[in-house]
Structure formats: structure tokens, C-alpha cells
Amino acid sequence: MQLLSVRVVYIKNCMKGRKLRRRSMTDTAQEKKPSISDLKLFKFMIRYARQFKLSILISLLLLIFSTTFKLIQPAIIGRVIDLFINGNSSILLNGMIKYGLLYLMVLAVMSFTIFLQVLLIGRAGQNILYAIRDDIFKHVIKLDLQFFDKTPVGKVVTRITNDTETLNDMYTSVLLNVITDVFIIVGVIIGSFIVSPRIAWVIIILLPVVIITSLLFRKVMRMNYRSFRNHLSGLNAFLSESISSMKIISLLNIQEKKKKEFEVINQNVHHSYMIEVIIYGVFRPLLYFSTQIIFCAVLYFAARMVIDKEISVGTVFIFIQYMSILFEPLYELAEQFNVFQSAISATEKIEQTLSVKQSIISIPDPVIIDRSVVRGHIEFRHVWFAYTNEDWVLKDVSFTIAPGESIAIVGPTGAGKSSIINLISRYYDIQKGEIILDGVNIKDIEINSLRRCLGVVMQDVFIFAGTFKENIRLFDDSITDDMIKKSSEFVNADKFINAYKDSYNHYIEERGATLSSGQRQLISFARVMAFDNPILILDEATASIDTETEGLIQAAVNNIMSGRTTIAIAHRLSTIVHVNRIMVLSKGEIKETGTHHELLAMKGLYFQLYTHQFL
Template sequence: GGGHALEGSITAGVLVSFLQYTEMFFRPIRDLSDKYNILQTAMASSERVFKLLDTRPRVVNVQSPHVVKRLQGKVEFQNVWFAYNDEEWVLKNVSFAIEPGESVALVGHTGAGKSSIVNLLERFYDIQRGHILIDGTDIHLYDQESLRKNIAVVMQDVFLFSGDIAFNISLGDEKIDEETIRRAAQMVGADEFISHLPYGYRQPVGERGALLSTGQKQLLSFARALARDPAILILDEATSSVDTETELRIQKAISTLLANRTSIVIAHRLSTIQHVDRIIVIHKGEIREVGTHQELLALGGIYTKLYELQYKDRKARLKVSASANDSATGGGAYGTADADPDVRGT
């Protein structure tokens, strides 16, 4: 084509038109190839989705389940043995009781079985041996939906939908009105930052809460739980991903959060659980120690070792921070080990 254009047998316009028509001719073929790749990917994905949808649930309601509107909140584990598979026990002969309105913390190393207790309480799994009772009734006799409506869980990783703040607190529940949303936000200190947003409670949060900080998302998860006014509140590592300032704001409201409801707190930071009524120390699936913060420190056991380990780690980080401040300002550091929020109450 270029040679003919130079010879003058065709014009430059004809040559350009030919190239454009060639591009237009092959474009559907390329599109067809792309569509085939998309179809193959969709078929592979749909196979996994349909397999999941066809999976029969392992945990089902009994024939005539007990539907309850409001639980009192008494929780009992009686000689509970549990394993996710047949190879290894996660919980071994676990027994404890939590009275209505009592706050209890579960403490232990990663993998000790703390989160498994929470999963069993919501009946995501059934136990192999023993009994779990709520208000004196075996947990498997309750209707699963009504049981879970009475339990609110605040996790470390907060999931927010692409709506506004009000929707992410109420989750579209028409029973939760604007007044309830605002009251819940005020109780956890979230109203302070919400009121400074351009659209307040109608402020979009972005996809998965991308427009909010980690601390702000955590406060919204607290407000979401309180708006439901659950009989049982579970805080699963709920403050481990927030900064110290946000954690202190949460701690100011924590006594209000746990009031008049059964509360189970799982936390790595032992400073966040010193206010609870009892602390249960779990080690390798077994309950090893039970008592208050001061009682467990006096025992000098597993809890004391965990506490001292956190103290040393916190102290080392403060020294590093102080050295950085000295280098940057040429003056003394403002942070000291005495200000350590993880060692209050000692």
C-alpha cells in the first residue's frame, strides 16, 4: 500500500481508509476472543458459587425451635469439647458461667481458643461434647435467627457498605430510627467526628469505608452494635487496630457500652480489660486461670507473663519513640513508661 501511494496509483486518503477498515475488520474478532476469556472465567467462578450454594448447612434448627425476642443473657459452658475437624481438639473440657449483666474477658495466646468460644456462642458450629446454655436452655434448641439477633459482635476488621454513615449503623433495619442512631453514636464518641463531616450522618463512607480512618470505622462498628441494644455483646479484638487516642475515647465509653448486658471481651491489649468483672485465661484450649486483673497478677501465672511481656514491649517502643523525638527536636522526649496505657491500674 505504501509503495502504490508513492507511485501515485492510490492516494494517501485511500491508504489511510484501507488501514482503518482493516482495523475495523479485526476488532470483532479480538472482541470475540476477549468475550471467550471472560466466559471461561465466569464459568469457573460460577462453579465455585453453585458448589457453595448447594452445600448443605451443618448447623440447622431443630424441628420446633424456641423463638425468643429478648434474652436475659446468662451464658453457661458445661464441659465443652470442640474441634473443627477430627484431628485436634480446639477446646478441652471448658466450663464457665457468666451471669446476666456481667462482663468477662477471655485472654490467651493466638490460637488458644478464644474466638472459637465466640463462634460456638453464636452457633456457627456445633460442639462434639458437653452443653452450651443460654438462660438455662441448650443453645441448639433456639431458633438461629432469633438467637443471633440477641448477640452483637464487634470485630477487629470492620466491614462497611457503600452507603452513608446512618445506613452503616442501622444496616437498613427500619426499627432503628434516626434518634437511636444518633444516641448510639454519641455513646461511643462517634458523634464528635460525624458532626464535623459536610453531610453529617448522610456522609458517604465510600467502598468498604475507604473515606474513613481505621479509628472512625471502629467507632461506627461500636455504634452499630449498640443501636441493636443486644442482650449479649461480644468485643473480639475490637480495639487492637486503633490508635491510642481513639482507644482512650472508646475506653471512656466502655463502662456505658457494657452496662446492663452480658459482655464478653477478647483483647490483646490487657489495658482494655482491667475494668471487667472477671478475666478467664485460656491456654491451649483449656481454662487455666480465672479472676480479676489484680488477682491474676498476684498469682504470677500465665496472665502475669502476658502482662509483663506487653509491658516490656510497650516500654521498648516508647524508648524508640523517645530517641526519635530527641533526634528530631534536640530536646527531651515527652513520652515515658509511666504514661504507658497498657500498664494502668498497677
């Protein structure tokens, strides 16, 4: 019961820390409110569109044709109206047949060009989205661990899925419609000047009223959309964390508390969206009012010109149709602003993610080491390290590990034990000092070749959805089935694997939900044996094992430690009494070093930790 209560308190503290960190991150993000210029956003979109420029150029060419044919249609009907008013029956009949066939031909050609245009732009849009998703994932997967320490998983998922999908309407619908609308507006103005320059000038003079209204709406809408996307990302991050920790939430009986947290976050999303609805509700009738002013003005001047016999009734009809064609894209603009602003905001978020740079990179011409010849001699020379500024986690730490030697690092929570593992793996870089592997500074070693030398076994083993075989091989085809079986036998994992009917081909659910913690641990040991890493890191590897597999795991640990340089971090001191050397860490400094018995004889910090744990 005492152990359970300690673990529950530990879990609560962890969750509290994550909550505070999440709030801090959200506050920081809201304070900064990074904004990207329209020009940069346009360049971002063009960068991907350029890859499919042929399809897009053909679509634009077809767009010019379809817009031209759309403007020709009113002219044909206007001509027929003039024939009906002024011509005799025989001229009217011949004209109706001629212009009717012409109208049908224009309609058929326009429909076909629209079909080709939609097909090409749709394909190009999907190819662009594929490229964006691919680039984001490839970029994110290369980022340093510190990026994932500071960024909730839900926000990363939102960038790759929701934000990318938001661009789908932008590329395949809105962008096409906007370009179409621009062609139509320009075409109507040109056509108006051809038919009647006087009325065309009336349109030109009054059109800025609509443009100014739209620009004001765009500015207000964009500000709200940025807020909405921030709140939506926070909601996704909260859901991702809550669903993945559902067992802990149930164990601690904090469902009601989580419901209240969700209500607050959900209310923020709802509030942002309602503001959008209000803005949209004001803009649409205001836009309608502005366009009707233009229509009434054009109709008034056209009627005066008909009375003065300056233009025909057919010409009035042409202008009425042109006004309908002109107002159509302006009305659509109101509909498209929602999608457009959402896509702009999503593009900002994607661009911000893609602009994150790797801080842990290999130097030019780095040393590439072969793990088969690595001896495993590790040395820390006066290492100082802090995650932020000069809040030092490690202070002037120096020690040496001989090839094949096993050491354990112990100490109270927050002493800096896991930070040493992160530094050896080069997930972070130190501020002062050196870390040496086989006589080479690890900053001079190519990162991937360095990490291939390390076999890391964590307390929380991640199991991918797939077979036992795939989870041991971990996407490395050079590891044969025979190597997998021998590795599993060596660490006693074969016993429970062979208990399944399909053995190594048995499919495991994500995170190994159907396996015990001990079985998941044995799979991680099998991975180390299969990859034959010369340096073994055990980070609380035996902290949560079950009694059923405890004996198997302890035997597996002894097997894989043999002949390897081993660094073990453990709270259960009984599991590290047989290592060659134990280092006691406290407040970022090495306080004691020695064997288990030597440290007990000192009656120092290790003695206190040991007696507190077993008495």
C-alpha cells in the same frame, strides 16, 4: 518499633497461613475433580427453563415453521430449474412468476418467525440467568461460616458472575442453535427421503462418521474445559485476595513475590487455553474432511441417477442445497462446542455450589427468644470442639457468665479464644458438651433470634458503601433516625460524624477507606447501641485504635458494657483490667480464672503475659 515489628511478623504469618490453606484447597479440588453427569446437568438446565416454558414452547413451534420454510426454498428453486430445462418459454415465464412470488412469501414468513423466535428465547434466557444469579446469591448468603473459611472469595464471586454469565450464550444462543440444528438435520433427512430415498440412504450411512468425530471431540474438550475453569477460579481467587490486601503487600514490600505467584497461576490458565486451541484446530479440519466425503458421495450417486434419468437436474440442485444446509449446523457445531463446553463446566461449578448444604440449622419448632427479655446468662458445660476431625481446639471447657457480668478471655495465639465467640454465635457446632443461654441449649434456639441477641464488635470493622446512617442501621428499618443519633452520641461517634457537612447522610466509600480505624470502631459501637443487644462481644475491639480516638473508644466501651453481659477478647491486657473476671486460655483449656489483681498475685500464665507485654 518493637510493636510494629511484632505486627509485621504477625501479618506475614497470617499471609503464609492463608497461602498454605489456599494451596491445600486447590490441591484437594484438583485431586477430587468432581464431575456431574450429563443427565444431571440437563435436569439443572431444564429446572430453570421450566419456569418460562410458554415462551420456550412458542419459540420451538416457531422454530419448526422456520426450519420447514428453509427446506422448502431449495425445492422451489429446483422446480424452477426443471421448468427452465424442460418447459417452453410461456410455461417458463408463468412458472418463474408463480414460484418467484412463492419464494418471496416463504422468505418473508421465515424471517418474521425467526424474529419472534429470537425475541422470545432471548427474553426467556435473560429471565433464566436472573433466576440462577438470584438463587446462587440467596443460597450462598445462608451458608455457614465454615464454607467461607474454606472457599476463597474469588471463587464465590466467579460462581455468581463469570460462571452465570457463561450460561448466557448457552441459553440465548447455543441451546437455540443446537435445537435448530437438530431440526434442520432431521428435516434434511426427511426431505431427502421424499425427494430420493436412494440418495437419502447414502447420507444416513455416511453421517455416523461425522457424529463419531464430534463425540470424540466433545469428550476431550470437556475434560480440558473442566481444568480451564478450575484454573480460572484460582486466578480470580488470587486477584481478589491480592487486591484486597494491597496495603499489606506494599507494607511488606512483596510485590515481586506476588508477581511471580501470579505468573505461575496465569501460566496455568494460558496453558489450559492453548490446549483448547490445539484441540479445536484438529477438530475443525477433520470435520470439514468428513462432510466433504459425504458431499462427494451424494454428488456421485446423484450424477449417476441423472445419467440414468432416475432424477432431474433440479433434484440434484435440491440435494446440493440440502447438503449445504446439512453441513452448516455441523460446521456451527464446531464453533458452538467452545461455548457449550464452557457452559457445561460452569454449570458443574454452579451445581456444586448450590449443592452445599447448611450444617448449622435450626431444629423443627425451635425456641424463639426476644432480645428485649434476654438476661444474658451463659454457660459452657464440658465443651469439646474441633474444626477438623479430633484436632481439638477446646477441651472440656466449662464456665458460667452471670447476667450483666463482664469477663475477658486472654491467652496466647491459637489458644481457642475466637473459637469461643464462634460457638456462642453458633457459626460452628460443638462435638461434645452443651452451651446454655438463659437455661436453653443454643441448639434449641432459632438461629436468627439467637444472633439478634449478640452485639459483636470486631477488630476489623466492615463498613458498607453508603451513608453513616445506613451503616449504623444496617438494613433494619425499625431503627429510626432518632435512635441512630442517640446511639452515636452515647458512644461519642457524633463528634466526627457531625464534622461532615451532610452529617449522618455523608456517603462513605466501601470498607470506610476514608475513616480512621478508631472512627470505624465507634460506628460499630453505635450499631450495638442502636440494636440494643443484651450480650456484647468484643473481639480485639481495641487492638488497632489510633491515639486520637483512644480516649473516646475507651469511654464508649465503658458505656456499652454497662448492664450487658460482656465477653471481651484482648491482647492488650491494659484494656481489660476492670472487667469482673478474666479467664486465661491455653491450648484449648482454661488454666486460670480471677480478677486482674488475683491473677497477678498467682504469678502464673497471666502474670507472664502481663509482664511480657509491659516490661
